[in-house]
Amino acid sequence: MANRFRLAIFAAVALTLAAVSFAQNLPWNNPGRAQNPNQQGGAAGPAPRRDLTGIWDAGGEGIGARGYPTSPLTPWGEEVSKTHKAGDGSRMVPVAEINDPLSIMADPAGFPRILLFELRPFQVVHTPNSVLMLYMFEKRWRVIWTDGRQLPKDPDPRWYGYSVGRWEDNYTFVVETVGMDERTWLDNSGNPHSHHLRVEERYHRVNQNTLELTVTIDDSKAYTKPWVPRNKLPLRLLPSGTDLMEMIPSASEAAAYRKVVAEPSR
């Protein structure tokens, strides 16, 4: 029986690796979804100092962010959340009734939703005065200024806000973001936010091949206290030659979905 069990485990692992290895070796249109901690095929070296360069992938954990607890909503947050008819989570409604701006209208995911839902692989690029984050999902980018400027005091809202970053130590990069557009949802379950939202991202380089992401939501208008939807989420370094698929929600494709699937299901 023990031999049979060992054989079963061995075969399961072999099948799994066979299933995912082809995706990791594609020269074009790689879907990402890193399934093991080391995508490089060798031992992870030490973390380089003050460097996040590379293509990072949280695998399946990045996509869904299932089950994180939010802090309690304020009365304002409750009122707003009642208007959000989501495709998943506690506010889930039939597909024809969903009013998720991303999946129904193909509005931008916005920030920080791009970290809390569909966090697909993203590339980090350092420039002399900024860090660029280039996301596979939506093919969006963010500019995180590292030139010492202060965040704006009363900014016009933007889908992806205004970001500044600093090195807390040689291996931890901290990003603060404000000025997000209230039309965006935080995630696929329709958790709301206000224009008071302030987001902290902490990227901690554990070693050459691993980064940990922690996200803190601080929005006193919508939530009674700050909360942490991503806590040390492991990100794996993909090979530098990884060519990623496009994964762009388009308005025409969203409209086709509504017409072919959503409306007939009423």
Added chain:
Amino acid sequence: MKKTVFAVLLATAAVLMTLAPLVAHHGAESFDTEKEITLKGTVTEWIWANPHCFLKFDAMDDTGTVRNWAVETQNPTDISVRGWRRTSFKAGDQVTVTLQPVKNGAPVGRLRKVVLANGETLGTTLPGAAPAPAQQPGR
């Protein structure tokens, strides 16, 4: 031997279920997740799109009426890992489709697997795995 094969499949499914959760932008509320039906039909259109690909096909129901079904599956990124391609189907292909229908009786559903005319099976889990569980609410 049968027990060993079963154990392999079970263990594979367990491993893969932890690695490849089913995630949908649109949830499962409209679908009868307790019901699966299998239909033989002819492909009329294969739409490779975000956030869901969908397959349209003609199939005859129990009364002899041909209905054009539209069944959604996952996005190109996730199903490409499972062996699906933009070129997986063309109009006129004969297919056997297992799906979860919507609750209102319309010819719309969520695809679970397709068997092509050549015997190849395309499913919603990684190759070699057992069928994935239904979408779980709770995000």
